[in-house]
Amino acid sequence: MAEFDTMRRAAAGQRSAIIDEGLRTHMNKVYGLMSVAMLITGAVAWGVGSNPQLVAAIFGTGLKWVVMLAPLAVVFAFGAMINKMSTSTAQMVFLAYSALMGLSISFIFAAYTGISVAQTFLVTAISFAGLSLYGYTTKRDLSAMGSFLMMGLIGLIVASLINLFIASSALNFAISVIGVLIFAGLTAYDTQNIKNTYLQLATSDHDFVGKAAILGALQLYLDFLNLFMFLLQFMGDRR
Numbered sequence: 001m002a003e004f005d006t007m008r009r010a011a012a013g014q015r016s017a018i019i020d021e022g023l024r025t026h027m028n029k030v031y032g033l034m035s036v037a038m039l040i041t042g043a044v045a046w047g048v049g050s051n052p053q054l055v056a057a058i059f060g061t062g063l064k065w066v067v068m069l070a071p072l073a074v075v076f077a078f079g080a081m082i083n084k085m086s087t088s089t090a091q092m093v094f095l096a097y098s099a100l101m102g103l104s105i106s107f108i109f110a111a112y113t114g115i116s117v118a119q120t121f122l123v124t125a126i127s128f129a130g131l132s133l134y135g136y137t138t139k140r141d142l143s144a145m146g147s148f149l150m151m152g153l154i155g156l157i158v159a160s161l162i163n164l165f166i167a168s169s170a171l172n173f174a175i176s177v178i179g180v181l182i183f184a185g186l187t188a189y190d191t192q193n194i195k196n197t198y199l200q201l202a203t204s205d206h207d208f209v210g211k212a213a214i215l216g217a218l219q220l221y222l223d224f225l226n227l228f229m230f231l232l233q234f235m236g237d238r239r
Helices: 002-049 052-059 063-084 087-104 114-137 143-166 169-201 206-235
Strands: none
Touching: 002 052, 002 087, 002 169, 002 206, 052 063, 063 087, 063 206, 087 206, 114 169, 114 206, 143 169, 169 206
């Protein structure tokens, strides 16, 4: 009996070690894909934003509405259709989406000084790293935050769309403050959720693990990008 208990504990320890190693690999893939997507977004945004003719052609005409709203439509369609895609296709769509997002935010290089954009990016990176690390390591269950944050996010999107037409500086300031708080919370929440999702899938649905890494990368990518954009409202020096 004692030998059986010893063997059982050894087997359980081996399974735990395999899952831990798999989790590290999974999270490395999530952060790796997110980083590649951010590089693509930054390269496209800088390439377009540093060209006054392109900026005027896009954001000086009605085309700006297509460019600015297209990423929202694409991300919802991607989330709905990912189950029908292969993992490689889903990854390519994600990276293509990051290029489209770069196009939609390229105006920041025409609107803000390069130094303030770089400083804001650095602050965002440091904040994101701390928040994501907290979400990964904390023993506190953050799932209760999910519903509250999603309700806040929906309200934020509606307010932002309204402000596109009324251009209220007071509303813009309120949106920026709330946006920073919401995406700071989502960074920690999404990191923990990505971790927990892997732990569930690791023993039940191996086929979806690859797609789960892409979805996780997309979630953190959006958290980082939105946190950066809202912080830029405070820290950016306009030209």
